[in-house]
Amino acid sequence: MRILILAFEYLPVKVGGLAEAVTSIAENLAALDNEVWIFTPSHGKHTGELATQFKIRVGGREEEVRVYERRENNLRVFALSDNSLDNPDVYGPGWEGLLWKTVHYAKASTGLLNFLIEKEGKPDVLHFHDWHTVLAGALLRKYFQLPLVFTLHRLNKGRIPAMYFHEANLSELAPYPEIDPEYTGAFISDVVTTVSRSYLWEEWDFFRNFEGKVTHVFNGIDCSFWNEELMKSKNIPREERRKLVLQSFGLEDGVAFMFIGRFDRGQKGVDTLLWAIELLSESNREEFKNLRFIIIGKGDPALESWAKSLENKFSENVRVITEMVNREKVRELYGSVDFVIVPSYFEPFGLVQMEAMCLGAIPIGSSVGGIKDTIISLDDDVEKATGLLVPPKDAMGLALALLRMAKLRNENPELIKKLRENGKRRAREDFTWKNACIRYLRAYKNEVGKAVSFLPVSKP
Numbered sequence: 001m002r003i004l005i006l007a008f009e010y011l012p013v014k015v016g017g018l019a020e021a022v023t024s025i026a027e028n029l030a031a032l033d034n035e036v037w038i039f040t041p042s043h044g045k046h047t048g049e050l051a052t053q054f055k056i057r058v059g060g061r062e063e064e065v066r067v068y069e070r071r072e073n074n075l076r077v078f079a080l081s082d083n084s085l086d087n088p089d090v091y092g093p094g095w096e097g098l099l100w101k102t103v104h105y106a107k108a109s110t111g112l113l114n115f116l117i118e119k120e121g122k123p124d125v126l127h128f129h130d131w132h133t134v135l136a137g138a139l140l141r142k143y144f145q146l147p148l149v150f151t152l153h154r155l156n157k158g159r160i161p162a163m164y165f166h167e168a169n170l171s172e173l174a175p176y177p178e179i180d181p182e183y184t185g186a187f188i189s190d191v192v193t194t195v196s197r198s199y200l201w202e203e204w205d206f207f208r209n210f211e212g213k214v215t216h217v218f219n220g221i222d223c224s225f226w227n228e229e230l231m232k233s234k235n236i237p238r239e240e241r242r243k244l245v246l247q248s249f250g251l252e253d254g255v256a257f258m259f260i261g262r263f264d265r266g267q268k269g270v271d272t273l274l275w276a277i278e279l280l281s282e283s284n285r286e287e288f289k290n291l292r293f294i295i296i297g298k299g300d301p302a303l304e305s306w307a308k309s310l311e312n313k314f315s316e317n318v319r320v321i322t323e324m325v326n327r328e329k330v331r332e333l334y335g336s337v338d339f340v341i342v343p344s345y346f347e348p349f350g351l352v353q354m355e356a357m358c359l360g361a362i363p364i365g366s367s368v369g370g371i372k373d374t375i376i377s378l379d380d381d382v383e384k385a386t387g388l389l390v391p392p393k394d395a396m397g398l399a400l401a402l403l404r405m406a407k408l409r410n411e412n413p414e415l416i417k418k419l420r421e422n423g424k425r426r427a428r429e430d431f432t433w434k435n436a437c438i439r440y441l442r443a444y445k446n447e448v449g450k451a452v453s454f455l456p457v458s459k460p
């Protein structure tokens with residue numbers, strides 16, 4: 001099959017989890033013998049050969065577009081470049097700059113496909129990712145009538161002025177002054193997907209509008225990097241690694257918990273964890289002495305200073321790292337700590353619990369979205385369990401879960417070992433990118449089960 005992918009991020013350009021996801025999808029589709037074309041804004045990175053150049057009219061001016069192509073066998077990445085698309089601020093500059101970028105991208109993508117189609121024929125399907133590519137997806141559909149698959153990695157729930165649809169030559173899709181591009185993208189598509197089953201149902205208020213064409217395709221995890229064999233300390237037993245890691249932070253040995261993520265108020269839930277630490281320090285002083293927390297991340301200054309104040313107050317228990325930690329170091333940490341805490345309020349899929357499981361750290365996560373779908377909780381199935389699920393936004397619930405798991409680590413090493421092994425197997429076998437792509441290929445042909453509101457929702 002020939003698949004055309006549209007995405008605002010593609011490695012090496014990376015802002016969040018989107019780049020890794022789209023790159024893995026493209027690479028795995030290509031490995032499954034498909035021809036894959038990716039159209040992405042250059043964001044100032046001109047890698048590859050100049051493939052073509054042409055002019056577009058946009059914002060009342062003529063704009064010169066250059067397209068750089070890099071090719072790895074049947075995978076071809078086309079980076080689109082012009083004055084707007086070259087801006088290194090991936091989601092900018094500013095809100096208006098971003099909206100103009102989406103218009104430039106739509107018109108430049110049309111120019112490029114117009115060029116490719118003459119020489120090479122048309123793609124069998126167009127797979128576009130997140131709202132930034134909606135204008136491009138709609139314009140390509142208008143001129144080339146391709147089947148459309150739209151993937152929402154995370155709902156943004158924003159609106160944009162209709163003017164940008166008019167500028168993109170898509171007035172027919174903009175009957176109101178403000179348009180929700182996610183709604184439009186889903187409306188014009190043949191199949192709409194999101195990255196976990198639970199996230200789909202949590203956001204049913206949105207997805208119900210497209211019932212009949214909505215489904216989930218789980219993300220995968222690339223365990224070739226998140227692999228114990230690649231750790232510097234791979235020959236040292238896990239208990240020893242933990243001691244060494246804690247020592248490197250100036251902490252004595254104890255039950256080691258780790259958090260890694262953005263310090264924000266809306267999603268990642270670091271505030272729930274900080275409350276839980278406060279609660280434990282007050283109500284369970286004896287047990288608290290044995291607990292160690294390594295908290296990595298940055299963001300909201302108020303949350304950073306709250307975390308730092310806990311570090312000062314509990315200098316024998318808490319370490320807060322607000323500097324950038326490289327991936328190799330993060331891998332050493334996952335492979336050494338006992339538990340990883342993922343207290344998100346919502347999570348479309350979530351990488352942290354997957355990375356932790358790849359490296360044998362047991363995740364304690366909120367029972368939401370992809371976290372709920374990927375962790376098998378001790379409370380649901382002791383034999384297959386890979387971690388523990390707790391309700392989101394519940395500091396007391398989390399505090400009790402931490403105590404429970406600390407006790408388990410001290411008293412039941414067999415079960416702990418089983419959780420670690422189950423987690424590794426689950427991440428490596430059940431959530432591969434190859435599996436994701438096999439399902440996308442079925443979605444491209446519309447041979448995939450849909451979310452049906454009158455059928456009971458079952459666990460994967």
Ligand code: NHF
Nearest residue numbers: 017021153154348349350
């Ligand atoms: O992994 C890529 C990523 C997800 O959970 C993540 C998210 C945004 O929030 O699919 O998209």
